[in-house]
Amino acid sequence: MNKWWLLGLLALCPLTLCTNPGVTGRLTQKGLEYGRQIGMAVLQKRLQSIKIPDISGKVKVKHAGKVKYSVSGMRIVNLGLPQSSLGLVPSSGLKLSIGNAFIKIKGRWRVKYLRVIKDSGSFDLSVSGLSISAGMGVSRDGTGHPAVSSASCSAIVRSAKVKFHGGASWLYNLFSRYIDKALRKSIKKQLCPLVAKSIEGLNPRLQTLNVLAKVDKYSEIQYSLVSSPSVTKNYIDLYLKGEFYAIAHHQEPPFTAPAFSLPDQAKSMLYLGLSQYTLNTAGFVYNTLGRLSIDITDDMLPKSSPFRLNTKSFQLIIPEIEKKYPNMPMKCVVKTSKQPLITFEPNNATLQAAGTVTAYAIQPNSTLAPLFIINVVTSVSAKVYITGTNIAGSVSLNGLEISLVESYVGPFQVQVLNNVVPFILKTVVLPQVNAYLKKGFPLPTLRKMSLVNPQIQIQKNYLLIATDVRFQP
Known part of the structure; x- marks a missing residue:
């Protein structure tokens, strides 16, 4: 009996309506007033x-x-x-x-x-x-x-x-x-x-909403409405999917969006609630595509750095490396072992990322000799901001834990790498990550629409963006 009741409920509740939106937009009376001014000019011309x-x-x-x-x-x-x-x-x-x-x-x-x-x-x-x-x-x-x-x-x-x-x-x-x-x-x-x-x-203007916005050559974000707008006496709420997809293959993530509701505010024309789910679907897509990986060589380190990525620099911390592969350049491959997850708490955004660092010696014939593999679990602080109609960000390292997975140069205490790994992450990995995050990804907007004095607040499970808008003629 319970089975048939559940099937009946699912039949009455379409999938899109039974799923929490990744993004919620709210148009206030102030926003409607601005729209009225534009609309009346159009209507007057038509009359x-x-x-x-x-x-x-x-x-x-x-x-x-x-x-x-x-x-x-x-x-x-x-x-x-x-x-x-x-x-x-x-x-x-x-x-x-x-x-x-x-x-x-x-x-x-x-x-x-x-x-x-x-x-x-x-x-x-x-x-x-x-x-x-x-x-x-x-x-x-x-x-x-x-x-x-x-x-x-x-x-x-x-x-x-x-x-x-x-x-x-x-x-x-x-x-x-x-x-x-x-x-x-x-x-x-x-x-x-x-x-x-x-x-x-x-x-025709409403149809310029970027329901499928390209982010880069690998991914796009879907902003299609998952249900009809909800109209109350004070505002109109729009519920958007807010999900990243790989361009080549649309695959749903193995997690769902948490429920959240926007605060009852009306000072700005438009409010956008961007769920942590939306950003986590981005992590899922790029991790699935294998794009969260970077090969690091010595020429990527600052020239002023006393530490160099070669076997000679390792002779004081892991002597066996220099003995086995004397005076050879090295390469480190840093990649995620699972998708990174961002968490929003009031006034705080943190990113948890886990990955591996595999070190190689580059031999004279250019073949790679594995030296060791370590696990790295990091805690990262995130900042977000608006640039144009994009949301962008940057990250900084809070702390990390490392553990040895395998050594090809004999046993050693992994703690000897406690200074090396953070140095590589801070000088090479995070700058490249931040350069990409600086580009940002598009917010749901209409054509010729610009954001005026946008403000961001970090709430539990979502970002709240409050902004006025302007349309170019």
């Missing part, structure tokens, strides 16, 4: 494209009888959206409200009455009291990008006043109410479709 068809008809006017009229060549000369707001509707999406908007239009008029009398002139149309209320749905599309859609719309055009100029304008002013009604109806009919089109027009 200026309203096309008002020519209007014609007949009306009976006292003393003039039946009058044929037409208005044509109408164009918008001014449009204003002085009041607007964008609010959050919990569990639903967004609500856009526009009030007291106005449109001013110019055009031409023409009349014919008493069968033979014709007249023409220009007119001004003032549309005022225009208001729009539109609901926007927020979801996840099939490619893992956020998406918005038009959920509802209503529009009101309270007044459309026409003022005619030239010719027998007194005649037109007599039946302007007929034209007012026709123009109001024509404009209102176009408002909601244009608003819906503007909302749908946001999706």
Whole structure:
């Protein structure tokens, strides 16, 4: 019975929704306000494209009888959206409200009455009291990008006043109410479709979210949404996969993301929570690919170093090496024996790495003679920072433990290497690691988006990034 209950639960809970995200993004009301400002400029431009068809008809006017009229060549000369707001509707999406908007239009008029009398002139149309209320749905599309859609719309055009100029304008002013009604109806009919089109027009920008961002020639990081965004009364949360993959082969790591939740803050436009899981998937990928390895030779040591990587330098600590392989250069191969793991605790990031150091003598015929293999377990402090839209870092050695795995030059006390190994790690290995970490990897961002005054806090199990954003035109 329990087995069938579990199978039923799994059927109701898709894998992506039952897995904690590696990255959580939070868009606050402050961020929405910035988005509203950008969106209103786009909407205003789109509303200026309203096309008002020519209007014609007949009306009976006292003393003039039946009058044929037409208005044509109408164009918008001014449009204003002085009041607007964008609010959050919990569990639903967004609500856009526009009030007291106005449109001013110019055009031409023409009349014919008493069968033979014709007249023409220009007119001004003032549309005022225009208001729009539109609901926007927020979801996840099939490619893992956020998406918005038009959920509802209503529009009101309270007044459309026409003022005619030239010719027998007194005649037109007599039946302007007929034209007012026709123009109001024509404009209102176009408002909601244009608003819906503007909302749908946001999706191409949302699709520039780097859901699969290349890190280097070996790996990429996936930022696709694992579920639809969650809308509350104060913010929108987005749950992203946040996982590194090898470019050649996508393989899931043998561990899962820990659960974490962002603190209830709203001073910045955007908050990003980057789980330690995300960084640990990077360690898994590079360790699986065998990329966490480095060959060290003497020319890589500082020229000022009194210690050289050759058998002569080892004669005081392991005499048998110099006796067996006199005056020969050496090479050390440093590589991880398992993936490194980073841990985030409040205000502290540490990296645990375990590996081996294999020392060789380079013989005159260039063949390598193994000397010894040792295990090394290190504790490393990590610092993280933002550069552009990348997150980067650096590491420094806290301490290490070494143990002998095998010796090919007879027994010796491994403690004699307590100064040599840290020296090699600090002068060669860590500088190369830091040079790579300095490049960083991309954060989830949209095209033409930049981070403004980003701040990082280290929380338990994740990094909290608080930032404002700007979009280039």
